[in-house]
Amino acid sequence: MIKTQMEMYLHEELETLTRTEIEALQFERLLRTVRRCMKSPFYQKRFAEAHLSPEDIRSLDDLRKIPFTTKQDLRDNYPFGLAAVPMSEVVRLHSSSGTTGTPTVILHTQKDLDEWANAVARCLYMVGLRRGDVFQNSSGYGMFTGGLGFQYGAERLGMLTVPAAAGNTKRQIKFITDFGTTALHAIPSYASRIHEVMEEMGIDPVRDTKLRTLVIGAEPHSEEQRRKIEKMLGVKAYNSFGMSEMCGPGVAFECTEQNGMHIWEDYYIVEIVDPQTLEPVPDGEVGELVLTTINREAMPLLRYRTRDLTRILPGDCPCGRHHKRLDRMKGRSDDMMILKGVNIFPIQIETVLMQFEELGTDYLITLTNEEANDLMTVEVELKEFSDDYPRLQALTREITRQLKDEILLTPVVRLVPKGTLPKQEGKAVRVRDLRRTLI
Amino acid sequence: MIKTQMEMYLHEELETLTRTEIEALQFERLLRTVRRCMKSPFYQKRFAEAHLSPEDIRSLDDLRKIPFTTKQDLRDNYPFGLAAVPMSEVVRLHSSSGTTGTPTVILHTQKDLDEWANAVARCLYMVGLRRGDVFQNSSGYGMFTGGLGFQYGAERLGMLTVPAAAGNTKRQIKFITDFGTTALHAIPSYASRIHEVMEEMGIDPVRDTKLRTLVIGAEPHSEEQRRKIEKMLGVKAYNSFGMSEMCGPGVAFECTEQNGMHIWEDYYIVEIVDPQTLEPVPDGEVGELVLTTINREAMPLLRYRTRDLTRILPGDCPCGRHHKRLDRMKGRSDDMMILKGVNIFPIQIETVLMQFEELGTDYLITLTNEEANDLMTVEVELKEFSDDYPRLQALTREITRQLKDEILLTPVVRLVPKGTLPKQEGKAVRVRDLRRTLI
Ligand SMILES: [Zn+2]
Ligand SMILES: [Zn+2]
Numbered sequence: 001m002i003k004t005q006m007e008m009y010l011h012e013e014l015e016t017l018t019r020t021e022i023e024a025l026q027f028e029r030l031l032r033t034v035r036r037c038m039k040s041p042f043y044q045k046r047f048a049e050a051h052l053s054p055e056d057i058r059s060l061d062d063l064r065k066i067p068f069t070t071k072q073d074l075r076d077n078y079p080f081g082l083a084a085v086p087m088s089e090v091v092r093l094h095s096s097s098g099t100t101g102t103p104t105v106i107l108h109t110q111k112d113l114d115e116w117a118n119a120v121a122r123c124l125y126m127v128g129l130r131r132g133d134v135f136q137n138s139s140g141y142g143m144f145t146g147g148l149g150f151q152y153g154a155e156r157l158g159m160l161t162v163p164a165a166a167g168n169t170k171r172q173i174k175f176i177t178d179f180g181t182t183a184l185h186a187i188p189s190y191a192s193r194i195h196e197v198m199e200e201m202g203i204d205p206v207r208d209t210k211l212r213t214l215v216i217g218a219e220p221h222s223e224e225q226r227r228k229i230e231k232m233l234g235v236k237a238y239n240s241f242g243m244s245e246m247c248g249p250g251v252a253f254e255c256t257e258q259n260g261m262h263i264w265e266d267y268y269i270v271e272i273v274d275p276q277t278l279e280p281v282p283d284g285e286v287g288e289l290v291l292t293t294i295n296r297e298a299m300p301l302l303r304y305r306t307r308d309l310t311r312i313l314p315g316d317c318p319c320g321r322h323h324k325r326l327d328r329m330k331g332r333s334d335d336m337m338i339l340k341g342v343n344i345f346p347i348q349i350e351t352v353l354m355q356f357e358e359l360g361t362d363y364l365i366t367l368t369n370e371e372a373n374d375l376m377t378v379e380v381e382l383k384e385f386s387d388d389y390p391r392l393q394a395l396t397r398e399i400t401r402q403l404k405d406e407i408l409l410t411p412v413v414r415l416v417p418k419g420t421l422p423k424q425e426g427k428a429v430r431v432r433d434l435r436r437t438l439i
Numbered sequence: 440m441i442k443t444q445m446e447m448y449l450h451e452e453l454e455t456l457t458r459t460e461i462e463a464l465q466f467e468r469l470l471r472t473v474r475r476c477m478k479s480p481f482y483q484k485r486f487a488e489a490h491l492s493p494e495d496i497r498s499l500d501d502l503r504k505i506p507f508t509t510k511q512d513l514r515d516n517y518p519f520g521l522a523a524v525p526m527s528e529v530v531r532l533h534s535s536s537g538t539t540g541t542p543t544v545i546l547h548t549q550k551d552l553d554e555w556a557n558a559v560a561r562c563l564y565m566v567g568l569r570r571g572d573v574f575q576n577s578s579g580y581g582m583f584t585g586g587l588g589f590q591y592g593a594e595r596l597g598m599l600t601v602p603a604a605a606g607n608t609k610r611q612i613k614f615i616t617d618f619g620t621t622a623l624h625a626i627p628s629y630a631s632r633i634h635e636v637m638e639e640m641g642i643d644p645v646r647d648t649k650l651r652t653l654v655i656g657a658e659p660h661s662e663e664q665r666r667k668i669e670k671m672l673g674v675k676a677y678n679s680f681g682m683s684e685m686c687g688p689g690v691a692f693e694c695t696e697q698n699g700m701h702i703w704e705d706y707y708i709v710e711i712v713d714p715q716t717l718e719p720v721p722d723g724e725v726g727e728l729v730l731t732t733i734n735r736e737a738m739p740l741l742r743y744r745t746r747d748l749t750r751i752l753p754g755d756c757p758c759g760r761h762h763k764r765l766d767r768m769k770g771r772s773d774d775m776m777i778l779k780g781v782n783i784f785p786i787q788i789e790t791v792l793m794q795f796e797e798l799g800t801d802y803l804i805t806l807t808n809e810e811a812n813d814l815m816t817v818e819v820e821l822k823e824f825s826d827d828y829p830r831l832q833a834l835t836r837e838i839t840r841q842l843k844d845e846i847l848l849t850p851v852v853r854l855v856p857k858g859t860l861p862k863q864e865g866k867a868v869r870v871r872d873l874r875r876t877l878i
Contacts (some may be wrong), residue, residue, distance in 0.1 A: 079617050088571040090599045091620065099612075105618075110597065123627075131816050132527040141580030141587075143602025148580075151587070158549065160529045165581025179532065179544075 008320070010125035010157075011118070013323060014266050019322050021267050027060045029294035030269065034066075037300050040084040060109075063269060063292065068278070068303045074104040074245070082299050090298050094145050094244055107173055107298040113152065115295055118199055119250035120153020126180045126255050126262075126319075127213060127238045129183050131158035134210070136409040139192060140166040145248025150185050154252060159183070167382050169197045176209050183213040185240075188221040195232045203298045206234035215240050217249065218327055222351050245304055245389055246291055258311040260325030267295040270324055271303070272312055273332035274343075283312040286345065288333040289326070307333045310344055337367060337431060344407050346430045349388055352402050353380055358395055362421050369435040375412040378403065385417045447565035447759070450557070450636075455706050460763050461704050466499045469708065476739050481516045487524035502708060502731065507717070511609025513543040513684070522546055523737050529737050530805035533584050533683055546737040552591065554734055558591020560705055565694050565701075565758075566652060566677045568622050570597035573649070575620040576586055577629060579605040585726060589624050589654075592689060598622070608636045615648050622652040624679075627660040627668060634671045654679050656688065659768055661790050678767055684743060685730055691711035691765050699752040699764030706734040710742070711751055713782075714772035715746075717825045722751040725784065727772040728765070746772045748784055751855040776806060776870060778813045783846050785869045790818055791841050797834060802862045808874040815850040817842065824856045 003010030008014040034054045036045035047053065050067050066433065073082075074112070080087060081096075085107075108116070135154040147165065154161045164175050171192060175181060181379065188196065191214055198205055201416045203206065205211055210234060216226070217240030230237045240251035241261050252261035263270050271290040272281050281287040289306045310334065313325040331347040338344070346365060355358050360381040370376045380399070386392065392415055400413045424427050456464065473493045474860040476482035486492065489506050496504070512521075518534075519526060525548075531547040547555070568574065580586030586604065593600045595839050611633060614620060619706040625633065628710045630653055630659050637644055644650055650672060655665070656679030669676045678698050681688035691700035691705065702709050720726040728745045747833040748771065752764040770786040777783070785804060792798050799820040819838070825831065831854055839852045861868050 087599065088597075091594050091597055092600050092602070094602070095614070102578055110594070113594070142602045147589070148602065155530050155549070155552070158527075160526065161531050162534070163531070163581045163587065175534070 010122045011173050015122070015126075015321050016321070017139075017266070022322060023060055025266055026294060026323055028062065028264075030063060030292065031291070031293050033055060033159065033296070033300045035278050035304070036084045036297065037302060039301075040082050042073065042082045042321040043084070043302070059299040060269075063271075063303065064335065066302050068290065068305050069244075070305050071104065071113075071307070075102040078102050078107045078291060081151050082106070082301070084300055085109060089195045092148075094248070095143055097143070104245070106249070107301075107336060109297040110296050112247070112296055115267070116149065116247045116250060117152035118182055119157040119247070120149055121156040121252035122264070123240065123250055124157055124159075124183075124215070126208070126253060127215075127236070128256065129157060129159060129213060129235070133159045133213075134180050135159040135183045136162040136172070136175055136179070136185070137232050137307040138164050138166060138172055138184065138186045145242065146185070146217075147242045149242065149248035149250060156178060169194055170201070171199065174197055176211060177203065179247060180210045182210045183215065184211060188216045189214060189219060190227070191229050191233065191237070195229075205232070211235055214238070217241060220347060220362060222354050223328075224354055225235055241326060241329065241362055242310070243306060243393055245301060245306070246293060251291075253318040255317060255321060257317055259317070260327055262317070262319075262321050263326050265323045269294055270326070271438070272310070273394070275309075276338070276343075281311075282316045284342065285414065286327075286330055291407060305333075309333050309336065309347075323402045335370045337365070337433070338346065338408055339367065339376060339407075342408060344376075344409075348406050349378060350404065352406050353378075355398060356395070358383060359399075359415075360418055362418075364421050364429060365431045367431070367435050376409060377414065378411045379414045381418045381421060382415050383418065449561045449818050453758050454561070454565075454762070456705070456761060459610075461761060462499055464705055464710055464735060468705070469499065469502060470496060470738045472733050472735070473741070475523045475736065477562075479521050479738075481512065482741065484524070488517055488656070490783040500706070502710075502742065503719075505741050506597075507729065508740050508748070509744050509745050510543065510684075514541040514828060517541050518544045521740070523739055524548060524737050525877055532585075533687070536582070536684060538574045540748065543684070545686070545693065547686070548736040551735055551737050552833050553684070553690060554706070555588065556591035557708055558686070559588055560595040561593060561703070562655070562679065562689055562692035563596055563622075565599075565692060566675070568593075568596065568598060568652060568697065572598045572621045573601060573602040573619050573621045574598040575611070575614055575618070575624070577623065577625045583680065584683045585656075588681065588687035588689060597862065608633055609640070612637055612640065612642060615650060619649045621649045622654065623650060624654040625675075625870060626658040627655045627664055627676075628658060630655060630668050630672065630676070634668075644671070653677070656680060659770065661793050662767075663793055680765060682745060682747070684740060684745070685732060686735075688831070690730075693844045694756060694758040694760060694874045696758055697754055698756070699761050699766055701756070701758075701762040702765050704762045708733055709751070709765070711749070714748075714775055715777070715782075721751075725750045725766075725769055725782065731869055739834060744772075745773070747777065748772055748786075774870065776804070776872070778806065778815060778848060781847060783815075783848075787845050788817060788842065792817075792838070793843070795834070795838060796853075797822060799840075799857055802859075803860050803868060804870045806870070806872045806874050808855050813874065815848060816853065817850045818853045818855050818860060820857045820860060821854050822857065836856065 026115040038414050067091055089109050090107045094106050094401045096104045137150045139146030149164055162179055164172055195248035212235055214235045214237040218235050226237050236252045238263055254261050269292040273290055274281050275288040281361055286309055289308045289310050290305050291304050292302050293320050309330040311327045313327055331345045335346050336343055353363055360383050363380040396413050404410045405424040471497050472526045528548050529546045530549050576589045578585030590602055601614055601618055603611055620630050651674055653674045653676040655676050665676050677693045678700055679688055680691040691702035693700050710729040711726040713720050714727040714731055725748055728749050730743050730746045731741050732739050749771040750766045752766055770784045774785050775782055792802055799822050800818040805816045835852050843849045
C-alpha cells in the first residue's frame with residue numbers, strides 16, 4: 001500500500017476509529033491478552049491469588065478487577081518470569097541498566113518488533129515525515145530503546161535513516177549539513193546543545209540546513225522550552241512519549257496540533273489513577289499513568305503502574321484521531337506531595353518558575369507544619385543577585401501570585417543568590433518534607 | 440520455509456551451487472549491476488573515460504576491462520555521488536568516522552538491508568546457530584556496521600538477540616549468565632578481556648555459562664590466538680570478515696571446518712591482485728582483495744580495492760559449499776614490503792614470532808640496503824630479559840630459522856628488553872624502511 005504525500009494517516013483505518021470502535025477493539029484485544037497471560041507463570045499466580053479467571057473479564061470495565069503490575073514485579077521475576085510465549089519465539093530483549101537495583105527485561109517476538117516499528121512509523125508519519133525525508137537519530141543504540149526503536153520505525157516509513165547514535169556534537173552537525181537531514185530525534189537539552197555548537201561553528205540552522213522537524217522526548221521539559229528550541233533551530237518540535245516497559249518510543253506522540261500526545265489505544269489501554277488511592281481520576285485531572293498492553297505477544301503487561309504523572313486532555317482533537325491525548329509528563333508519582341489534601345507535583349512549581357527570566361534553574365520546596373497547618377516554602381535562585389530591593393519585592397509578589405494560581409495554595413517565596421541551594425551527589429534537591437506526623 | 444535443526448544450509452539452493460552455476464549467476468548479476476551503475480554519475484563518467492559501455496561486458500572475464508574503484512573515489516564523490524537509485528529509495532546510510540580525511544558513505548535500499556540480513560543470517564546458520572540460541576552482540580551500534588548488521592541478521596534467524604553494544608565488561612558478563620547467552624559476537628581482544636574479568640569474578644565460562652559459539656572478526660589475529668580463546672572460554676570461535684563498503688559483516692565467514700572463510704559469491708565477485716601490478720595472482724598466493732558487489736541496488740561498487748591482503752585457499756571444502764574460501768586477512772596492502780623482489784607482509788613475521796612463548800607482542804622490522812643488497816632486521820621484545828646467554832642464542836637461531844621458512848629470506852634477529860622499541864602515538868611502529876633508492 002503506497003501512500004501519497006498528501007494522505008494524513010499511515011494506518012487510516014486504525015487512526016480514525018470512533019470511540020465506540022476503539023473500545024470494541026480494545027475489549028477484543030484485552031480478552032486475547034488476558035488469555036495469553038495465562039501462559040506466563042507470573043500472571044497465572046497473580047490471577048489465582050486474586051481468585052480471578054479470564055472468564056471474569058466480560059467488559060472493558062472489568063479490567064479494573066485485575067491487580068496492578070509494578071516495576072517491582074518485573075524485578076522479582078527477572079529475567080524471563082513474565083514471558084507468555086516459549087523463549088524460542090523471543091527474538092529480542094531490552095534490559096534496563098539496573099543502576100538502581102535489579103535490572104528489568106522486556107521481551108519481544110518478531111511480531112512485537114513488527115508492531116513496534118508500525119507504531120513508531122505511524123507517529124513519524126503523523127507529523128508529516130515521509131519517504132524522501134532524512135531522519136537522523138541521536139539516541140543511544142543497543143539496549144536503549146530509542147535507538148533501535150526509531151531506527152526500525154523510520155526505515156519502515158522508507159525515510160533515509162542516519163543512525164548517528166549519541167554524542168559527538170560536531171559530527172552530528174556534519175551529518176545534518178552533509179546528508180541534508182530534515183528530521184532529528186534528540187532529547188531537548190541535546191537539541192539546545194546542537195544549536196549552541198552550530199553557533200560556535202557559524203552555522204545558521206535555517207540558512208545552512210534542511211532541518212524542519214524535531215522529535216523530542218525522554219526528558220521532562222516545558223512548553224516554553226519547546227517554543228525556544230523551535231525558534232532557535234527553525235523547526236517544529238513534536239513531543240514523543242515512550243518507555244522501555246511498553247517497547248520504547250511509539251507509545252504516544254503529538255499530532256501537528258501540538259496539543260497533547262495521542263496514545264495509540266489499539267496498542268494500549270490507558271488509565272489515570274490517584275497514586276494514593278489507586279482509584280481512577282476524571283479526564284483532565286493529573287494522576288499516575290497506568291497502561292495495559294493489548295497488542296503484544298512475548299510479554300504482555302496488565303495495568304502496569306508507570307509511575308509517570310500526567311492527565312488525559314479532555315475534548316476532541318481537530319486532527320480527526322479519537323485516540324486519547326496525554327499531557328506532557330508532570331514528573332514521577334514518587335515525587336507527589338499532598339498538602340492540605342491537595343496533590344501537588346514539583347513540575348507544577350517548576351513550570352511557573354521557568355517563566356521568569358530573572359530566575360535560575362535551581363529551586364527547593366520545603367514542607368513544614370505548625371499545628372496541623374501545612375506550609376510550603378519555595379526558595380529559588382536568582383540568575384544575578386541585585387540590591388534593587390523594590391524590584392525583588394515585586395518579583396517575589398508576582399511569583400507567589402502565579403504559584404497560587406497553579407497550586408491553589410499560597411507558598412512562601414524566597415529569592416536566594418545563585419549556588420546557595422543544597423545539592424546531593426551533584427543533583428539539585430527539589431523537595432524537603434520536614435512535616436511532623438500528628439497522631 | 441521453516442528449517443529443522445538438522446538442516447545444514449539456510450539457503451540451500453544458493454549455498455550448494457556448483458562452480459559453473461555460481462559463475463553463471465555471477466555473470467547474470469554482473470550485467471544487471473553494470474547496467475544499474477549507469478544511473479550513477481560517478482560510473483557514467485568512469486565508463487565514458489574508459490571508452491567502455493555495458494555491452495562490452497560479454498563474459499565474466501570481461502570484468503577485467505572495468506577500471507578499479509578506490510576509497511579515494513568514495514571520498515571524492517562524498518556523500519551521494521555513487522548512488523545508483525533516486526535518494527528517495529535509500530533507507531539507510533552508514534558513514535565512516537572520517538578520522539583520517541573525508542569520511543565515506545555507503546547507501547542501502549530496503550532490499551539491500553534485506554539481503555544484508557540474509558547474508559549475516561546465512562553465516563550464523565552455517566556455524567550451527569538456530570532459533571532457540573541466545574545471541575549477544577558486543578559491537579558498537581549506530582554507524583558501526585557490526586551493530587545493526589549482526590542485529591538484523593540474528594533476528595532474521597529467529598534467535599533471541601541481546602543488543603549489548605560495546606563496553607562495560609561486567610555488564611556483558613551479567614547478560615551472558617542471566618540470559619543464558621549461547622553465542623557471542625566480539626573482537627578477539629575483547630573476548631580475552633571478558634575471560635579475564637570472568638576469572639576475577641570467579642565465573643567459570645564452561646560451568647557457569649551456556650556460551651558455546653564465538654563470532655570473531657574486525658581485528659587481525661592468528662590461528663594460535665583463536666585456539667587460545669577457544670580453550671579459555673570453552674567455545675568454538677568462527678572468523679568473520681566484513682567491511683562497511685560491502686555492507687559490513689556477512690561478506691565471508693568460516694564454516695564448521697574452520698579452514699578459511701567462504702565468501703558469498705552470489706553477492707560478490709572476488710579477485711586477488713598483485714598490489715603493485717594490479718594483475719591477478721593465482722589461487723593460493725597472497726594479494727589485495729578486490730570485490731565487486733553483484734547483489735546491491737543503492738550503491739554498487741565495481742572492482743573495489745579493499746587494501747586488505749589475503750589469498751584464496753585452493754581446493755574443495757568438505758562442507759559442500761563451492762563458494763571460494765578466503766584466508767584470514769594478512770594486513771593491508773599499504774604495509775607490503777618488497778625485498779629482493781619478494782612481497783612480504785608484517786603479519787607473516789608476526790605469526791612466526793607469536794609462536795614463541797618467550798617473546799612479547801612488540802617487534803620492529805627495519806629494512807636497509809648496502810650496495811643493492813636488501814637486508815631485513817627483526818627486533819623483538821622478550822617477555823622477561825635473562826642473562827642465560829646460551830638459551831637466548833639458541834632462541835635467536837630458532838626464530839631466524841622459522842622466519843626463513845616463512846619469508847624465504849634470512850633476516851637478522853635481535854632480542855631486546857621489554858619496552859625498548861619505539862612507539863608512535865602509543866602504537867607500536869612495525870616497519871621502518873631505511874633503504875636508499877639507487878638510481
Ligand atoms: Zn490530533
Ligand atoms: Zn566449508
